[in-house]
Amino acid sequence: MIDAAMIWNEPNNKSHWxxxxxxxxxxxxxxxxxxxxxxxxxxxxxxRVLGGMSPIDAGFVRNMEARGVLDHVEAIAVHGFPLDWNHWSIHEWxxxxxxxxxxxxxxxxxSEVGVSTFGAEEVQAWxxxxxxxxxxxxxxxxxxYSLFDLPKAWGATTRHREAEGSSYYRHFYLGLIREDGTPKPSLEVFARHTPDLGLCQWFHFEDHRLDDAVAWMRRLGVRHLRTGLSWADWYRPNAQAWFDRMMDALAEFDVTVTFCFTPEHLGIAPHHTSPPLRNEDFAEFCHLMIERYAARTGIVPAAAARRAPFDATAGAA
Structure with a gap:
């Protein structure tokens, strides 16, 4: 079920706004x-949650307060990746x-914290x-962030791609599970901390990993999940069928849905990071998604079920 709605993703980051x-x-x-x-x-x-800021910036919060945004949300979120991208130590969390x-x-x-295995899988586990x-x-x-490594053929959702150098390639190694479906050492570490730790997992349009993700999250005892409902994807053929399938599959978890990514034809510029031409269009999308999915309820939440000690070698099924 929808547990919360997040407004945009990393709005103070040029890769997303x-x-x-x-x-x-x-x-x-x-x-x-x-x-x-x-x-x-x-x-x-x-x-309602103000989209996770990245970098963590007091100036952004003051700006949003001055513009009245904080009067319209019930929480504010931060993202941090100190071992990969941020200029502060992990110990400063x-x-x-x-x-x-x-x-x-x-x-x-x-709402997002992670460590890539770009250099070594042991670094992620620690x-x-x-x-x-x-x-x-x-x-x-x-x-x-996140359950799965990003498939290399897909590309990361960032405007600057290879121009970012090695920083770009770290996007592909943030999962607890490799692209081939095998678990990394950190998966067992994560299992020791559920349900206190949830997951942020972005699903691409008609993502083939959806059912495997549900199976893994059940076994791991995950209760909270954050994912995206892409405004841009809503204009693809068969979008409603895909959104319905994804939200039905995730119904047993407490899901924070993130509304972001501007359709090219509705932006000031033809790009997913563009401000909308008309805020009414974004508002209409948010209203429709909440109206359609917030009332959907699932079966017994995964974390409420008693589970056996986690065994990473057993697979998702």
């Missing part, structure tokens, strides 16, 4: 407020969360264990 078109984020603030109002109108019981918590009365979620140790008790929601 066009900061050349909107350098002071005025347009984003207007878009976010329009989406938040639509979510509230569709279902007042769904908490409590300080980074506290810095944002001091600026607002809103709960601060960690980083996951240390992250859990540092963050459990610091944030009401901690979501590990």
């Amino acid at each position: 066009d900061l050349e078109l909107d350098p002071d984020l005025r347009l984003f603030a207007e878009t976010a407020i329009a989406g938040a109002r639509a979510i509230r109108d569709a279902n007042a019981g769904v908490p 409590p300080r980074m969360v506290a810095e944002i918590r001091a600026l607002t009365h809103l709960p601060v979620w960690v 980083g996951l264990a240390r992250t859990a140790e540092l963050l459990k008790g610091e944030a009401p929601r901690i979501l590990w």
Whole structure:
């Protein structure tokens, strides 16, 4: 079921919002407020979350407060990847969360945190264990990114791709499970921390990994999942059938849906990071998604079921 609705993903990052078109984020603030109002109108019981900022930036929070965005959300989220992209130590996680918590009365979620196996799989296993140790008790929601490695043939959702150098290729190694479906050592580490740790797993349009993801999450005891409902994907052929299938498959989990990615024909610029031409179009999408999916309920949540000790060698089935 839908547990929360997140408005955009990393809006203060040029890979996900066009900061050349909107350098002071005025347009984003207007878009976010329009989406938040639509979510509230569709279902007042769904908490609204301001999309996970990356980098973690007090200035972004102050900007959003000044523009009235924080009056329209029930939580604010941060993303951090200190062993791969950020310029701070993994040991600073409590300080980074506290810095944002001091600026607002809103709960601060960690809606993406991860470590790639770009250099060594052992680094991820250690980083996951240390992250859990540092963050459990610091944030009401901690979501590990991600369950699966990104297939190399797909490409990462970022505007700059190979121009980012090795930073780009780290996107492909953030999963607990390799592209060939075999588990990494960190999968067993993760299993020790569920349900305190949830997952952030983005599913591509008609993603062949959906059923395997559900099977793994059940076995791992995952309760909370964050994923995306792409506004841009909504205009693909058979989009409604795919969205229905994905949300039905995930119904037993507490799902935070993320509304983001501008359809090319509805943006100021023809790109998924563009501000919309009309905020009403984004609001209409948010309203429709909440109206269609927030009422869907699942069976017994995975984490509520008693499970045997996790065995990574057993596979997902």
